Amino acid sequence: MRFLRRSTPSKVGADTSETAPAPTESEQQSDPRRTAGKGRPTPKRREAEGRRRGPAAPPPRTQREAARLARANRPSRDERRRLAEERRQRMAEGDERYLMPRDRGPVKAYIRDVVDSRPHIMGLFMPLAIVVVLSLLVPVLAAQQYLSLFSLVALTTMIIEGIFLGASVTRKAREKFPDEQIGALSTGWYAFTRASQLRRLRIPKPRVERGANP
Numbered sequence: 001m002r003f004l005r006r007s008t009p010s011k012v013g014a015d016t017s018e019t020a021p022a023p024t025e026s027e028q029q030s031d032p033r034r035t036a037g038k039g040r041p042t043p044k045r046r047e048a049e050g051r052r053r054g055p056a057a058p059p060p061r062t063q064r065e066a067a068r069l070a071r072a073n074r075p076s077r078d079e080r081r082r083l084a085e086e087r088r089q090r091m092a093e094g095d096e097r098y099l100m101p102r103d104r105g106p107v108k109a110y111i112r113d114v115v116d117s118r119p120h121i122m123g124l125f126m127p128l129a130i131v132v133v134l135s136l137l138v139p140v141l142a143a144q145q146y147l148s149l150f151s152l153v154a155l156t157t158m159i160i161e162g163i164f165l166g167a168s169v170t171r172k173a174r175e176k177f178p179d180e181q182i183g184a185l186s187t188g189w190y191a192f193t194r195a196s197q198l199r200r201l202r203i204p205k206p207r208v209e210r211g212a213n214p
Helices: 025-030 045-053 064-073 075-092 106-116 121-135 141-176 184-195
Strands: none
Touching: 106 141, 106 184, 121 141, 121 184, 141 184
8 A cells, every 4th residue: 555655765964955946037136135146256456456557557668768757757856956955954953864874873973962062173174275275376485484384283283183082082982882883093083074174064063052061
């Protein structure tokens, strides 16, 4: 009898999605829980950025094209003048980003403060050079002799002062910065060149007054 026949057991864990009919397009549009696919693969980030920026310009093929491209990308004369003025101003203020390599660092800043804290005979080095030139142009022999003698004495005094200044600045810098390697020759020469300039022409500008104790 048929009702005594054992029915075929269903497979446990069978995938019922194989027999389920696929939803039609009208059912997908009517069911708000379903989201329609884009129908295309998602582009990679590099590809999207490349499309957004556009194709890169080809490199110049000749030297003339390279020069024309450089002129096109070069800032205007007013812009260059403004940047140069800003650079000079920042350098005069002592901004480390705009200083020359020989002027950078706390040790060099301290040396400048020590030199700027008092007047020096070496500050007359540039006027002395004018006197030397005048001694060669004056047609009077006696005047040339006196001017030459004065220039020789002044130059000797400046050299002696520079030696003592270099030794003093080196000693103070080594006491101020015991962990730094401070050479006597380089420090003395840096102090000499700083002191031989007129105070108002020194770059960076002095940040201490005369008579200060840095």
